Amino acid sequence: MAExxxxxxxxxxxxxxxxxxxxxxxxxxxxxxxxxxxxxPEAVVIGFDEILQxxxxxxxxxxxxxxxxxxxxxxxxxxxxxxxxxxxxxKIVIGTETTGYEMDEFSASALKEICNILAGSFAQAIGxxxxxxxxxxxxxxxxxxxxxxxxxxxxxxxxxxxxxxxxDTNLIEQxxxxxxxxxxxxxxxxxxxIFAALGLS
Amino acid sequence: MELQVGIxxxxxxxxxxxIVTYGLGSCVGVSFYEPRLxxxxxxxxxxxxxxxxxxxxxxxxxxxxxxxxxxxxxxxQGARKSSLEVKMVGGxxxxxxxxxxxxxxxxxRNIAMCRKVIAQMGLKLVxxxxxxxxxxTMILDTATGNVTVKIIGxxxxxx
Numbered sequence: 001m002a003e004x005x006x007x008x009x010x011x012x013x014x015x016x017x018x019x020x021x022x023x024x025x026x027x028x029x030x031x032x033x034x035x036x037x038x039x040x041p042e043a044v045v046i047g048f049d050e051i052l053q054x055x056x057x058x059x060x061x062x063x064x065x066x067x068x069x070x071x072x073x074x075x076x077x078x079x080x081x082x083x084x085x086x087x088x089x090x091k092i093v094i095g096t097e098t099t100g101y102e103m104d105e106f107s108a109s110a111l112k113e114i115c116n117i118l119a120g121s122f123a124q125a126i127g128x129x130x131x132x133x134x135x136x137x138x139x140x141x142x143x144x145x146x147x148x149x150x151x152x153x154x155x156x157x158x159x160x161x162x163x164x165x166x167x168d169t170n171l172i173e174q175x176x177x178x179x180x181x182x183x184x185x186x187x188x189x190x191x192x193x194i195f196a197a198l199g200l201s
Numbered sequence: 202m203e204l205q206v207g208i209x210x211x212x213x214x215x216x217x218x219x220i221v222t223y224g225l226g227s228c229v230g231v232s233f234y235e236p237r238l239x240x241x242x243x244x245x246x247x248x249x250x251x252x253x254x255x256x257x258x259x260x261x262x263x264x265x266x267x268x269x270x271x272x273x274x275x276x277x278q279g280a281r282k283s284s285l286e287v288k289m290v291g292g293x294x295x296x297x298x299x300x301x302x303x304x305x306x307x308x309x310r311n312i313a314m315c316r317k318v319i320a321q322m323g324l325k326l327v328x329x330x331x332x333x334x335x336x337x338t339m340i341l342d343t344a345t346g347n348v349t350v351k352i353i354g355x356x357x358x359x360x
Contacts, residue, residue, distance in 0.1 A: 058223035059338060061353055066296055068304065101354040112298070140298035140305065145353050147224020148336020151208055152295040155227060155247055156305050 009200055014043035016126055016194070017167040021182065023125035024118040025171060031117050032092060032173075039170040039177075046166060051150065054166070055181055056082060058147035061101065065115035066153045068137035069123055073190035076157035077119045077136070078183040080150060081111075085178045086143075089114060092173055103143040112139040122184075130197035157185040204243075206230075209262035211244040211271050213278065216344040223338045225291030227308035229264065229315050229331070230339040232288045233271060233324075234346040235280040241343040244271045248307065249314035264314040272322065282324065288348045288360060289315055289329040290339040297334070308332070328360040 022038065029036035052058060063086040065079045081089060087097040090107050093114060098107045116139055123134035142149040154164065164185050171178040186194070204212040206222040214220050216239035222230050225245065234241045244267050251263035260266035272282060292312035296305050312331045319326050330337070330350045338351040348360050 059351075059353070064296075066298075066304075138299050140296040140301050142295045142297070144226075144295060145224040145336035145338070148226030148293070149295055150226075151224065151228060151247070152226035152293075152305065152307070155307055156296075 009195055010045060012195065012198055012200055013045065013165055013191075016129065017043040017165060017184065019129060020122035020125045020184075021167055021169055024121045025169075027117050027121035028114065028171070031114075034092070034173060037172040039172065042169070043165065043167045046164065051154070051164060051166060051183075052147055055080060055150070056146050058145065060146045061144070062086075062146045062149060063103070063111055064142045064144075064149040064153055065112055066140040066142070066156065067115065067119045069119075069134050070137060071123075071127075071134040072132035073126075073130075073134055073186060073193045075184060075186035075190050076153075077122065078150070078153045078157070078185070079115045079118065080146070080181040080183075082179065085180060086111065088173075088176055088178045101143075108141050108143070112141050115139055118182075122182075126194070130194055132193060132197055154183070154185065157183075158187060159185045206243050206245050208245055209247050209259055211242055211261050211267065211274075213240070213242045213271075213274055214343050215240040218343050219340055220343065221338065221340045225337045225339060226293055226295045227291070227305065227311060229289060229291040229308075229311040230337075231264075231268060231271070231315055231319075232290075232339070232341040232348050233275055233280075234286045234288075234341065234343070235275060235284055236286065236346055237281070237284055238279060239343055239346075240275065240278055240280055241341050241346065242271045242275055243339070243341050244268065246311060246315070249310045264311060264318055268315065268318045268324075269322065272324070282322070285324055286327045286346060287319055287324045288327060288341075289319075289331055290337055290348065290350055290360075292331045293336060294332070294334050295336060330358065330360050
C-alpha cells in the first residue's frame with residue numbers, strides 16, 4: 001500500500017509540475033506579447049548524481065537562475081538554459097545575443113526577469129491548486145560551467161542527496177525550440193504540506 | 202589514463218594517471234601528492250561540516266571527514282603524511298544578485314574548513330586557487346604532482 005501511495009504522490013508531483021510550467025509559459029507569452037507554445041514537459045524525480053548526466057556535459061556554458069520560494073511550502077526553483085537557448089531567449093526579449101563567456105548586465109537582467117515571470121507564475125499555479133501561499137524571491141544569476149553552477153545551486157537549495165523534481169521542457173516560439181531545464185527543490189517538510197493540501201497524506 | 206572524481210567522491214592513483222574533477226563551483230577539490238611514490242589522490246567535497254548533519258553520512262561529502270579519510274587511504278598505500286603535498290581548488294561564489302553573499306556562502310565555508318582540517322592534521326598546503334566567482338576543473342598529474350586548473354573559455358593555469 002505504501003508503494004501505491006508513493007506512485008500516486010509521484011504522479012501528483014509530475015502533474016503539479018505540468019500545471020506550473022503551463023501557467024509559466026502562458027505568463028511568458030503575455031509578457032512578450034507573442035505566442036509561446038510548449039512541449040508537454042517531462043517530469044522526473046532523480047538523485048543528485050543523475051541530474052548532471054541528464055542535462056549535458058559538465059564544462060558546458062549555461063545560464064542558471066536561482067529563485068528562493070518562501071511562504072507555506074518554501075523551497076528553491078532553478079532554471080538552466082544552455083548557451084544556444086539562452087541566446088534564442090535573449091533575441092526574443094531584447095533583440096540581441098550575447099557572445100563570449102561573460103554576460104553583460106543588461107542581458108543577465110533580461111534573463112532574470114524572464115525566470116522571475118516563469119517562477120512567479122509556477123508558484124502561483126501550485127498555490128491556487130493547493131490553497132498554499134508561495135512567493136518567489138529576487139533571482140540570483142550565474143553564467144558558467146554546468147557542473148559548477150548546478151551543483152552550487154542545488155547545494156544552496158539544501159538538496160544534498162535528496163531526490164529532486166526536475167522538469168524538462170521546450171518553449172517554442174515561431175518554430176524555434178528553447179530548451180529549458182527547470183528544478184523545484186522543496187525544503188524539508190514542504191512536499192508533505194503540498195501532498196496534505198491535495199489530500200494525499 | 203584519466204580517473205574521474207564525482208561530487209562527494211575521491212580517487213587514488215599513481216604515475217602516470219591523471220585524476221580529474223569537472224566543474225567545481227562552491228565545492229572544493231583537495232589534491233594530495235606523495236612525491237616519493239608518485240602517488241596522489243583527489244577529493245571533491247560539497248560541504249564543510251559533517252557534525253551539522255545526522256544519520257548515515259558519506260564521509261567524502263564533508264571537509265572534516267573527507268580529508269582524514271583520504272589521508273588514511275594514502276597511508277595504507279605507503280604514503281607518509283609528512284611528505285604529502287596538499288593543494289586546494291574551488292570554493293567560488295557562483296551566483297550574483299541581492300543577498301547572494303548570505304544565500305551562497307558555502308564556498309567560503311568550504312575553504313575555511315578545508316584550511317582548518319589541513320592545519321590541524323599537520324599537512325603541508327603548498328598551493329591553492331580558491332574563491333572568486335568562476336567554476337573550475339581540476340586535474341592532478343601524478344607523474345609530476347602538478348595541478349592544472351581550467352575555467353570556462355579554456356583559460357588554464359598550473360599550480
